[in-house]
Structure formats: C-alpha cells, structure tokens
Amino acid sequence: MFTRHVSRQLAAHIDGELAQPRARQVELHAAQCAQCRAEREQVRFGMEILDRLPPVEAPDAIWVSIEAALREQRSRKTFETWAVRRWRWAFAATAVCVLLGAAHWSVAHRSATRWDVVRIDGSPTVIRAGKWIETDSASSATVKIGNIGSVEVAPNTRLRVVTARPGEHRLALARGEIRAKISAPPRLFFVETVSGTAVDLGCEYTLNTDEAGFGLLQVTRGWVSFQWQGIESLVPAGASCRIRPNVGPGIPYFDDASENMKQALENFGSEKAGDVALNVILAEARVRDTLTLWHLLSRVEAEDRARVYDRIASLTPVPAGVSRREALKLDAETLRRLKEELAWTW
C-alpha cells in the first residue's frame, strides 16, 4: 500500500529519533517511493557535508568585554547601595523610622526579581508583590518580568503581582488581556485567572478573560499548560483553548482547524459526549487535530472514549506499547506515550 510521502521525517529517521512504528513506516514508504528515496539521500548528503564546517574558537576579547560589563554592573549596584544608605542615614537623623523601613525594602528588592512597569507615556516604575496594575481604555503597559521576559498589558486590563521571586513569577489576571513573552526554564511564570492557571513552558502567548472567567488562550510560540483542579490542557504554538469558570480549561484546537470543528468544540462543553458535537469533531479531525482528540480522550464519557481512540488510530499509527485497553482505562503512562508520538504532528 502506498502511504503519504515522508519528506518531513527523513532527518529524524536518519538520526534515529523516530519511534519504531513510524521508523518502519518511513522505511516501507521509501522502499516504494523513488522521490522520498532521493530526498533521503539529499538529507544524508546535507548532513555529511556539514563535517566540512569547522568549529571556530571564540576570540579572547569576548571574555574581556564580559568581565568589563560585569564590573560595570557591580559598580553600579555598589553605587546604588551606597546612595541608598546615605539617604537612609539622613532619614534616620530625622527619625522617620517608617520611611527608613521603606528604603531598606527598596534596597532588598533591587535584584533580578524586580518587575519594571513601563507605561507608554511615562517613566519606569518598580512594582512589588500585592500591587495592582490597571490600564484604562486609552492606556497600555509593558511589564518586564525580572530577567525572564515581559508582559504587554492591553487597554482595560486589571492584573496583580502575586509573587515576584527568582523561582516563581506569578500574576493574577482579573480582566482584560495580556501578551506574555518568556524565555526561561519551564514553570517559572504563572498567570492565574478565575478559570485556572496558565503555566509557562517556554513560550509566547496571549491570554484574555472577563471578570467572570470566560476567555481565550492563544499560543504563538512554545507550549502553555492551562490547569484547573487537576484538569490540564496542553496548548502548543498555533493552537488556542477556551477558558471557562468552574469547568476547567476547554479542549485545545489548532487555529487552522475547520470552522465546523471549532463550533462543535464551543458546543461540546455544554452537551454530553456522544451528541452531535462529538460526531462533528471526529468527522472533521485531521492528523494534527489529534491534539484535540487526545485531550478529548479524558474528557468524554467512557462509552464514547473508544470512538475517540479509534479515530486517532485511523489518522496516525499508534506507537508500540500503547494498548487500546489501557488507553481506554486512561492509564497515565499509556496516554503520555500516545501524546509523545502524536505530538510529532502538532
């Protein structure tokens, strides 16, 4: 049987990065397809030819510049500390103890955990945990999150800084919209909403919500996990997920999914599995929509789970070691292995 071309997977196949069922599928296809065989040779040739690319030694001047920059940073910090101490002493002389405490707090928080708010029309302000940031219809803001990224705050938005420390940066979005751009190890940046918490897995995304908790998460780069009371939706780049209060995150879907499918997903939360919405989702699903189907497995009633699983299996090979029986029992390890294989197409 002639299967789809395997151009996209050739490098992974050569590098031994494909799991066995898919690797076998690529081999079988290449055996029958002259075009993919030729492309495989091209990829292999491209890889071999890179051996002619020598690594280059970094010039010593770079380290000299780094040392100089570090010295400058240290001396700036020292100067700031010195200046603040003098200021504190002057206050002590006038016995304004409350303000002294505030100055001490200010020194303690001049670190990588500081959050700077830059209003479009104003000067940067350092904010601390517990503070609210609010924009009206004519204003917006950018919040620099320590050294790990930034958050753009759209007009008519209200959010609060919950935690600002090296191991955890946490915001609470009461209403409005933010666009987060984070470059840090996963699970350092969190945004809480009425409907659950967005957990950064290294990404860029937009999150909006109204005061009741209805909103949308749209991911443009990397991954975001949206969690509520043990229910999790994993949303990759190019996909979105509705958020609703008291029911957990919606089923994620790719933005280029069919309109029928998106509409069916809108209706799905309010209807029982096995209804018209599920039929539409199953019928309209493409290979990459296994993102949606994989999430559905654990959200539908038991009697509909087999239909969802069988639709996944009809769209893409199920990896070795994933048994239908275990998947239908929602065995965590089985679902994880299935997800890892399906994610190749997401």
Add this chain to the structure above:
Amino acid sequence: MVYDLYKDRVYSIALYFFHGDPAAASDVTQQIFLKLMTSMGQFRGDAEFSTWLYRLVVNACLDAARRRKSDAVVSDRSCLEAFAAPGSQEDDYSRAQMASSVRAAVSALPPKFRMAVLLRYFEDLSYEQMAKALHCSMGTVASRLSRGHRMLAERLKGLIQG
C-alpha cells in the same frame, strides 16, 4: 567554568548564523553569557542546562537578526571567506574551498532552517532539546532539519559534481 565549556560552540553558532560576521557573533556571544551569568539564579535545574543555554542562543541570534534587518540578504562573500577557521589553513586547497562553500551554503539558508541545522551540528542536541530551544514541536524540528539539509545538498551538489 561554564564559559570555557560552551564559548566556542556558542560563538561558532553565532558566527555561522551571522554569515561569518565576527563583530555580530562576538556581540551576541557576549550578550548570551552576560545574561547567563546574571540570571543563573533563575535556573531551577528542572530543565537541562544546555537546553536553557541554547534557548538563550536562539533568542539572542533571532533578536539580533531582526534588529539588523539584513538577515534575508545573503552576506558579503568576502566576509565569509575572511574568518579564520582551521580548514582555511589546510594545504589541500580543494578542502579549504569546500569548507568555504559549505559556510556560504549554510549562510544562505533561511534563519529558522539555519538555526536548526547549526544546533544539530554543533551541539548534537536531541530533537526534544532542540524543540525546547527553538520553541516548536519535535515534528517541526524534524521538518526543518529535513528541508534545511536538502537545501544544503541542492546548493552544493553542482559544486561537488563540478
């Protein structure tokens, strides 16, 4: 020391990414290590260090390329030829010429393919690590590597056959 361990690989990636421009590569390398040293406290150890480092590399290179706004233009060939590499000192002229052609071909790849190819070649990262560094799925990594290597083969086929 982290700098000694990674400096050549980071610099090499930046150099090949920026068409052999040593000034751009030095700037970006400096930026990356400064950021690394000042934000080491952010690293919690639940992701691999190299994944985190190469995410910084990818972001710094792509940001700098956007600032330069000239990335789509294939570089000045003289710049590519000029940077000192061990290959250029080979007695075998044809090998040196080949190295130069490979550098030019890599340099002509679109940025996202170029970065994927460079990460695989210089770091031998797994596809999962590359996906994290590049902010994309493993499927996208595989696709970019397949296309990137095929583009290289296309560009260099004539030269080798000739």
